[in-house]
Amino acid sequence: MLQPSEYTYNGKSTPQASNPNFTPVKTVSAPVEQATIGRSLVIKGELSGAEALYIDGRIEGKITLPDNRVTIGRNGSVQANIIAREVVVMGKVSGNIECSDRVDIRSEGSVTGDVSTVRISVEDGAVLKGGIEVRSSERKQQNQSSTKENQAQAKAAETQKVEHPKAAAAHV
Numbered sequence: 001m002l003q004p005s006e007y008t009y010n011g012k013s014t015p016q017a018s019n020p021n022f023t024p025v026k027t028v029s030a031p032v033e034q035a036t037i038g039r040s041l042v043i044k045g046e047l048s049g050a051e052a053l054y055i056d057g058r059i060e061g062k063i064t065l066p067d068n069r070v071t072i073g074r075n076g077s078v079q080a081n082i083i084a085r086e087v088v089v090m091g092k093v094s095g096n097i098e099c100s101d102r103v104d105i106r107s108e109g110s111v112t113g114d115v116s117t118v119r120i121s122v123e124d125g126a127v128l129k130g131g132i133e134v135r136s137s138e139r140k141q142q143n144q145s146s147t148k149e150n151q152a153q154a155k156a157a158e159t160q161k162v163e164h165p166k167a168a169a170a171h172v
Contacts, residue, residue: 039075047080055091066100074108081113089126096130 034052037043041057048064056073061080063070069086072078076091083098089109097103099117107125116133 037076072109 102119
């Protein structure tokens with residue numbers, strides 16, 4: 001059987017809605033922190049930090065944001081190696097990209113360099129000149145390496161079991 005709603009319906013409040021101790025759930029999330037490098041800015045050197053980065057200017061050097069997103073805007077020009085969780089390219093990148101999650105090269109984007117990532121998306125019209133390494137996620141790699149170690153240990157144990165009877169037969 002259907003139960004009556006505990007919220008306001010057609011302007012009529014229900015007992016829970018009029019309860020002074022009732023606090024509604026907030027659905028608004030905090031804004032994502034993102035640094036922006038504007039069109040007229042030129043930076044030479046190493047960038048690192050703990051927030052997302054939007055580049056519409058020019059950067060030469062190295063960008064290291066391993067837990068965050070780096071977005072190269074349409075006017076952005078990057079001559080640097082990039083290490084990030086996620087990279088979105090709408091401008092030009094000349095350098096290697098190492099990503100722990102995904103690389104997204106949009107239709108107006110251009111990448112010249114090697115890309116190493118778990119997931120990659122290259123839209124029609126995008127330019128990608130260089131090598132691509134798509135690897136499995138780190139969890140899968142850890143599970144696979146532990147499985148391989150277990151298999152190697154099991155094989156070693158089987159080999160030892162097989163060698164003992166032969167050794168015993170040789171000594172008799």
